[in-house]
Amino acid sequence: MLLAERLRLAVAHERRQDPRYEVPTLTLVAGPDCLTALDWSIGGTRVKQPERKLKPYDRLVGRLCLAGERRTGDFVAEVARLTEAGEVGLRWLELRGPIAAAMA
Numbered sequence: 001m002l003l004a005e006r007l008r009l010a011v012a013h014e015r016r017q018d019p020r021y022e023v024p025t026l027t028l029v030a031g032p033d034c035l036t037a038l039d040w041s042i043g044g045t046r047v048k049q050p051e052r053k054l055k056p057y058d059r060l061v062g063r064l065c066l067a068g069e070r071r072t073g074d075f076v077a078e079v080a081r082l083t084e085a086g087e088v089g090l091r092w093l094e095l096r097g098p099i100a101a102a103m104a
Contacts, residue, residue, distance in 0.1 A: 017043060018041035018042045018043045019041060020039040020040065020041050021039060021040055021041065022038070022039050023067075024066045024067040024068050024069065025037065025066070025067040026040045026045060026064060026065070026066055026067075026103075027064070027065045027066075027067070028045070028047065028060070028062055028063075028064055028075070028077075029062045029063045029064075029065075030060040030061060030062030030063075031060075031061075031062065032052070033050040033051075033052065033060075033062075035047040035048070035050060036048075038087065040103070042092070042095075042103050042104055043091065043092060044077070044080065044089060044090050044091040044092050045077070045089075045090050045092075046087055046088065046089050046090070047087065047088050047090065048086060048087060048088070049082070049086045049087065049088050050088075054079050054082070054088050055079065055082075056079050056080075056081070056082065057078060057079060058078070058079045059076060059077065059078050059079075059093070060075075060076070060077045060078075060079075060090065061074075061075070061076050062074070062075060063075070064095070064099045065099070066099065066102055066103065069099070069102050071097070071098035071099050071101070071102045072097060072098070072099055073095060073096050073097025073098055073099030073100055074094070074095075074096045074097055075092060075094060075095055075096070075099075076092070076093040076094040077090040077091060077092050077093060078090065078091050078093055
């Protein structure tokens, strides 16, 4: 198989390994930003671009809360991608506290 064909097939396949969820709602509080996840998984989340524009590889540090759960936790995330629709894909670098077990 030619390298170009392998690359085309690799891009065509879904790269996410973990299922994505829209509910329960996940809220991220990072500095001045309070962001509601559009969808999330144990690997990362997708949010609307906050007013302070994030760039690839920017890091967010803050707290997470799942709707209906009393368990919260801390997170460190990195901007993995930006979309033309104004969305930000975040990759979790760290999840600490009871929230990690609730999300699994």
